[in-house]
Amino acid sequence: MQPLKHKDTTLSSLSNLPQALQDRVRSELKSGESVMWAGQPNPNRFMRSGFKIWFFFIPWTAFSLFWIAGAAGFEMPHFDSGWSLFPLFGLPFLLVGIGGLSAPLWLRRRARFTVYVLTNRRAISIDGAKTITVKSYPASEIAGIERVERQDGSGDLILRTEYYRDSDGDRQTRQHGFFSIDEVRSVENLVEALLRNKQAPSQH
Template identity: 45%
Template structure:
């Protein structure tokens, strides 16, 4: 495996168990961690969290009468009222940390192309493993940014949300370095399997 990858021992064991004896790794990579912060709406969520969290702090502070609690007088009713703002504050902290969770997720994701298939491993504890075989590469395409980092879309799935509306989700390798090279390897794999 590449020395630049930061793969946990648990995830590496899962990768080793997943690969067949006749499979040879042609390419292995991970998402660029710095870009995971800016994708999936994490930046928008974090920006929304600023006023959300500030308002929850203001709410609790106002409920306390703009003063620190004095517990020497015992438990006052306004303390309970202030505590209603605590869940909103914790949600705000969670939203503020969403870029960190996305950055961390990049180190728990590994993309592999073997001489048989493409595989995604997502997560370290409970890992989601998806295999894509060459016959599934019919709609293979690439999205590339100016910085040379992009996505290689291997497949798409259509599901229905709770309202019954159709949702399309792209599957593949996201925020990878040199997506052109990855796309070329996948296209070559398709040609070899015909």
């Protein structure tokens, strides 16, 4: 098996990451494992995915506000009787709406603590500030690569698509991979080289 070479020196490497993330990546590496590429989501691109759910949460939040106002008789609550507390039952729904609308801000912050890594053995996604979630994708589990590329060369690299049924029995998909990364095509080339290297017969 030929060693996997990293020829594109313009790509992000481990040394480009903040020191804390470098240490986090090194702690996940196994004996004989080396980093071919490491990078983070572009914060501005990453947060834009959160705007998609605004189509749901804008009317949700508006309806919650309207319901609270209607329950209060479209007047300022005076709380001098038990019945005047009734509008407060709409607060949980309003808070859910506000939380949904703030998703882009949370995603932007999340991007700072997310790192994607490609080694000579697997792809790794490390996410989280205090509580860390590590997802590992060995070469044998990477299938049906899909690249979504934007005009500036950034994009998403889907390494695996999972199909499942939700609680209503509807078919859903869950995508795994590297999202909102720069130079997505070059990273795809590295992944394909990894797969070819793992499939090639060992040479002694």
